[in-house]
Structure formats: structure tokens, C-alpha cells
Amino acid sequence: MHNLKLIIKREYLARVRNKTFVVMTFLSPLILVGMIMLITYLTTLNNSGEKTVGIYDESGIFATSFKNTEEINYTDLSALPFEIAQEKAQKENFYGLLYVPKDVVTSMDAGEIKFFSKETPGFTFLENIERKISEKLTNIKLANSGVDLNQLESAETNVNLDLQNYSGVHTSRISSYVKMFFGGAAGYLLMMFIIIYGNMVMRSVIEEKTNRIVEIIISSVKPIHLMWGKILGTSFAGITQFIIWLILGGVLLLVVSSVVGIDVSAMETPQKQAMEQMSQNEMQQLIFDIASLPILKLILFFLIYFIGGYFLYSAIYAAIGAAVDNETDTQQFMLPIILPLMLGIYVGFFSVIENPHGSISTIFSMIPLTSPIVMLMRIPFGVPWWELLISVIILVTTIWGVAWIASKIYRIGILMYGKKPSYKELYKWLKY
Amino acid sequence: MPNLLVAEKITKSFGGFKALNDVSISIPEGSVFGLLGPNGAGKTTLIRIINQIAFPDHGKIFLDDEPLQQKHIKQIGYLPEERGLYKNMKVGEQVLYLAQLKGLSKEEAKERIKYWFDRLEIASWYDKKIAELSKGMAQKVQFVVTVLHKPKLLIFDEPFSGFDPVNAEIIKDEILQLKKDGATILFSTHRMESVEELCDYMALIHKSNKLLDGKVSEIKRAYKSNTYEVGLETTDSKALKLTLQQKFNVRETNFNSINKDLKLRIQIDPDGSPNDLLQFLLGHAQVNHFVEVIPSVNDIFIQTVKANA
Numbered sequence: 070m071h072n073l074k075l076i077i078k079r080e081y082l083a084r085v086r087n088k089t090f091v092v093m094t095f096l097s098p099l100i101l102v103g104m105i106m107l108i109t110y111l112t113t114l115n116n117s118g119e120k121t122v123g124i125y126d127e128s129g130i131f132a133t134s135f136k137n138t139e140e141i142n143y144t145d146l147s148a149l150p151f152e153i154a155q156e157k158a159q160k161e162n163f164y165g166l167l168y169v170p171k172d173v174v175t176s177m178d179a180g181e182i183k184f185f186s187k188e189t190p191g192f193t194f195l196e197n198i199e200r201k202i203s204e205k206l207t208n209i210k211l212a213n214s215g216v217d218l219n220q221l222e223s224a225e226t227n228v229n230l231d232l233q234n235y236s237g238v239h240t241s242r243i244s245s246y247v248k249m250f251f252g253g254a255a256g257y258l259l260m261m262f263i264i265i266y267g268n269m270v271m272r273s274v275i276e277e278k279t280n281r282i283v284e285i286i287i288s289s290v291k292p293i294h295l296m297w298g299k300i301l302g303t304s305f306a307g308i309t310q311f312i313i314w315l316i317l318g319g320v321l322l323l324v325v326s327s328v329v330g331i332d333v334s335a336m337e338t339p340q341k342q343a344m345e346q347m348s349q350n351e352m353q354q355l356i357f358d359i360a361s362l363p364i365l366k367l368i369l370f371f372l373i374y375f376i377g378g379y380f381l382y383s384a385i386y387a388a389i390g391a392a393v394d395n396e397t398d399t400q401q402f403m404l405p406i407i408l409p410l411m412l413g414i415y416v417g418f419f420s421v422i423e424n425p426h427g428s429i430s431t432i433f434s435m436i437p438l439t440s441p442i443v444m445l446m447r448i449p450f451g452v453p454w455w456e457l458l459i460s461v462i463i464l465v466t467t468i469w470g471v472a473w474i475a476s477k478i479y480r481i482g483i484l485m486y487g488k489k490p491s492y493k494e495l496y497k498w499l500k501y
Numbered sequence: 502m503p504n505l506l507v508a509e510k511i512t513k514s515f516g517g518f519k520a521l522n523d524v525s526i527s528i529p530e531g532s533v534f535g536l537l538g539p540n541g542a543g544k545t546t547l548i549r550i551i552n553q554i555a556f557p558d559h560g561k562i563f564l565d566d567e568p569l570q571q572k573h574i575k576q577i578g579y580l581p582e583e584r585g586l587y588k589n590m591k592v593g594e595q596v597l598y599l600a601q602l603k604g605l606s607k608e609e610a611k612e613r614i615k616y617w618f619d620r621l622e623i624a625s626w627y628d629k630k631i632a633e634l635s636k637g638m639a640q641k642v643q644f645v646v647t648v649l650h651k652p653k654l655l656i657f658d659e660p661f662s663g664f665d666p667v668n669a670e671i672i673k674d675e676i677l678q679l680k681k682d683g684a685t686i687l688f689s690t691h692r693m694e695s696v697e698e699l700c701d702y703m704a705l706i707h708k709s710n711k712l713l714d715g716k717v718s719e720i721k722r723a724y725k726s727n728t729y730e731v732g733l734e735t736t737d738s739k740a741l742k743l744t745l746q747q748k749f750n751v752r753e754t755n756f757n758s759i760n761k762d763l764k765l766r767i768q769i770d771p772d773g774s775p776n777d778l779l780q781f782l783l784g785h786a787q788v789n790h791f792v793e794v795i796p797s798v799n800d801i802f803i804q805t806v807k808a809n810a
Contacts, residue, residue: 075598280585
């Protein structure tokens, strides 16, 4: 235990004092904030150009349909002869020219409506114009066939199912999104953590091998202590880095947005719009949903699966580091790490969200290599205790087994130089 | 003298390859024990088993009459053949860390580091990183790491490889001093001549088998062939050689000499005496040179390996 503490301390300090680590810790938030700023800037740049669109409406029915907006300025050119209108649009660098024929209502052929432009217009822009035209034409045709538009409007019924579970507790669509968000964020965070810091564990093992110090250390401590010391020391360094990132990122974002004057909240326009569209009622529901999430259970199992998943993968990373001589040789062993991680994320984002308690979700939340991610995503949707228990037991047993195998590979692998091992050879090592 | 370390019938295989086959050695307390053998003989495997880095398939190891266990690692100091240190750690911190892993308290370790760094005149390196030191300098640091926790048993695997002659001499003197202070030393090498200077006992390992072991002086006595190297000054060398050949087993040889001698190696009967030979020679020529041929460890090694081939 004394030695384990010493190793954890050394590993932690070695990571934290590493120049690259320090630089990345302080540079990453800067880069991230810088990138957000750049994107914001570019978006505003892109939108700032006011477009002028010419309308050449022979039918005269769209006179009121196109109202100027902040981005688009409509100019009616119907009074001019068409050729001249076209020339004008081209000369004055209009975004485009919309042409509506005289008999558009009677011909029923919307294909006669044309849009001229120098370049292919944007997708949203087109959709917007098409929707306006289609709406207008439909209304005219309905009116022509004797339908009272006011009546039609009043007959329209908005259906919003009141979702309840069998015990009568209200649930809602929003709550599904909330759960998805929490689960997805947790799963994604875990994956990032595993890849970044698992790799660090592996590199630290390889470093000891290439430095040839490992034999001295192994003659003083048990390989399994060395391995766990590395994993723990590195994860503490990782947590330190994460916290610094969070604080620094938050502060930077605040400072930058107030200094430069960019409204940070304006960046997330789609979300903001969605929020605005949400009724007061729905807003309350959202807050209620967040509050009614099983917070304690969520935190508890987040910790269990986060630590468990990280330990499991780190042990595999450490074993890989012990098996090879240099980082280039690690490629062939990366697949068994990346594949289950990706699988976990995919199953999480496709299967769990579709059907959180379906058989695929359930199975993958039991398999130890994917369970940390998949189960983390399932928990907000409510997972029975017995399932959690089985999954955790399987995970812990597997960690124990992998640690045993890894320390075995470690013991032999760290003393093998100059050989690029195959899977077959690794299997042989287990029997030494 | 009681044995500090006893290895009994150690066998170790790696897959299909037998690295050690039934090897037993006993290292008396306070001795310098040389483990000899060509590269790949199994020396390092045996040393790793003693250090509990690897474990034997069969056989047992006793330290101080106790079966070897985890707690014993504190009583062993090991300088591996493949030496290294953390490149980006400061020398002092690194030695402190490794000493603490061997169970020393921080204060004690610091005190001893100061003593050894002063002794080897490397105190000014304390705050340097290993990456800034030369290979020879790093090896001095490693030597300190090996001896710092005052182990009973010191194990040096090819200790002199990589040292320049000056530093090799310093380390050799330190090893002898440690022996004087009561440590037992096991050292492994394929350079036979270093055994002659340092070792009291030796064991010869070849192709995973132990061929020979015992006190160096006894082994040499057992391998001596009652041969004497002589330099004789006479007017008629040919006649003298013929006379000698009738009586003894005689071979021409060569050695450095300032005289125009007849240089011979003369073997006498095992129960014969060198005095008789000398007397006989004195009657025939002027004897400028008379030395008993003692087999070198190298000779013994080659002879044994050939005999077992």
C-alpha cells in the first residue's frame, strides 16, 4: 500500500509536470474558445450580406406574399418587360429572380414557376420560397372550390398526447430529450476520458520500457501495484486537467464574450428559437423533468460506471503498453479498444434512444466493454435495480480478470525487448 | 561460513525454450560470487528469479534459510544489465523515489543520498535531469540506487559494461568496500577476467545448465596441469630441448622476455615436485624464468564447455 501511494504520487507528478500536459491544459480552453469565437464571427459574416431577390409576377397574386426581412429584400420588377427585368437582376447582382407565369392557378402546373440565379441558391432559402408559393396556391384553390378558409382554420385541431406511466406520473416528450441529453453526455464524456487518459497510461508504460527503468522498479514492487499506480496517478492527473478545463473554459468564455461583445447566448440560435417556441407550460415541464430525474441514482451510477469503465480500459491499455516496444507497434492492438467504445456509443445513440429497454440495449448494457457507456445512457430512462446489480457485478468481475491478465502480460511483456508480439504470443505469455 | 542465498534445482522454461535446467547455487555470506557464462546462458533469468521478477517452474530459493518472499526484496539491491532511469525526472528525486520504494523513509533516504553523492562526487547533479547526463554518469546514479538501502545481497548484472576505465575502477573499489562492510555480492558477467580479480566463488552456466561451481582457488587448483613455463639460456638450445623431451612433456611457447631464451612449457607428473624440475634445469642451463602455469578462468571455461559438448 505504501508503495502504491508512492507510485501514484510519482505518476501524478510526472504527468502534471510534463510540458505537453501543461501546455495542453492551458491551451485547449483557449483553442476551444477561439474556435467558438471564430465560428460565431464567420456565421455573422455569412448572414450580414443582405440579399436582393427580384419578383416577376405575371399573375399578380403574390404581391403581398413576399415581405422584406432582415436578410432578404424583395423587389417587384413585374412592371418591366421580362427581358429587361432579367437583365437588371443580373446587372445589379440580385441574388435571384423569381418568375411566376400568368396562368399559374389555372394551369395547376407549379413547374412553370421559375427561379433564375447566377449560382444555385441555398437550401433553406428555396424551401422558404417554395413554402410561401405553395401555401398561397393551396389557399386560392381551396377558396375557388368553395371552402371557407376561416372555417378550415378553426377546424384544425392540435393534438398533444398527455404521456403518463401506469402509476399516473406525468411524463413528456421533453423528458425523453432531457434523459437523452444527460445519458448521451455521460457516455460521450466517458469515451473521451478513456481515449485520452487510457492512452496516457499506455504511453507511460512504454516510456518505462524504453527507458529500461522498469526492471529496477519491478524488482522493488509488484507489477500489479505498478500498473494500478499508473492508472490511478494518471486518472488523478486527468481529473485535475478536466477541472482546470472547466474553470478556465468558463472564465474565458465569460471574459471574452463581455470584452468582445459577442452575445454568447445568441450563438445557439436553433436551441434558443426552440426555447422561445416552448410554451410556459412546457418550460415548467422541462424544469420539472430535470428535477424529477433520479439524480442520486444518476450520480452514484455515473461514478460507478465511469470509474469501472475507465479502469477496465486502462488495464487493457496498460497491457498493450507492456506488450509492445514503441508506440507504432500499438496500432494492431487498438482495434479491441476502439471497436467496443464506438459500438457502445452507436448502440447508445441509436438503440437506447429508440427503445431504452429493448433487448439490444439490455444486452449491451450487460457486456462489460460496452456496459459503462450503454448503461449510463439507459439509467435516466429508469433501469431496474436488479439489472444494474448484474451489470455492475459483471463489470467488476471483468475488471478483476482483465487486471490479472494485464499484470501477467505486464510482468513478462515489460522485460521483453525487440520483439513485436502477436496475439498468439500474448496467449502464450499467459501460461508462463 | 553460512550461505546467504541458496537456489535449489531451479528450472525455468519460456514456452518451448528451457532457460534454466536444474541449476543450484549456494552463495556464502560475505563472499563475492561470480555467475559466469556466455550471453544467453541463463544468467539473467536466474538473477530475475532471485529478484522475484520471474518465478521458477521448479525449484526453491532460500534467503537466510527462509523461503524467498516479497519482504526480502528490501534486502536485495539489483543493478540490471539493461539499465535506465526516468529521463525527465531530476536525479535526486528519482533516487529518492526508488529508495522509498525499497522501504526507506524520506529522511533516511535523503541522508544516505547525500553520503553517496558526496562519496562518488556527483552531488552537483542532484537537480539535473537524467537526459542531461552522459551514459557513464547515469550509471553512477544507478549504482547509488542499487546500494542505497544497504542490502544484504547485492546483485550486479554485467556491472562494468558501459563504464569507462576510470569509473569502472571506482565502481570496482566500491564493490570491494561493500564486501568489506559485510555485504554479499552476486555478480554476473561474460567477461571472465573480471572474475579473477573479484570473486571468491564462481558458478559456470552454459546453455541453461550449471557446469561447474565452487571456490575460485579450488577450481583453479583442480584444473591446474602441473605445467611450468620456463625460459632457459644455453648455448645449444636444440640439444637441451631434446634432453628435456625425453624426460618430460614439453611444448614450445612464447612470452615476453629480454633474453634470447629457449621458451618452453614443461609438464611434470602429478606427484612430481617443481623443485625436482628446477634442479634438473639448473644442471643444464641458466634459468631466467620459472612460473607455474595457473589456468585462467577463461581456460577453465573453454575446457569445461568443450568437455560437455
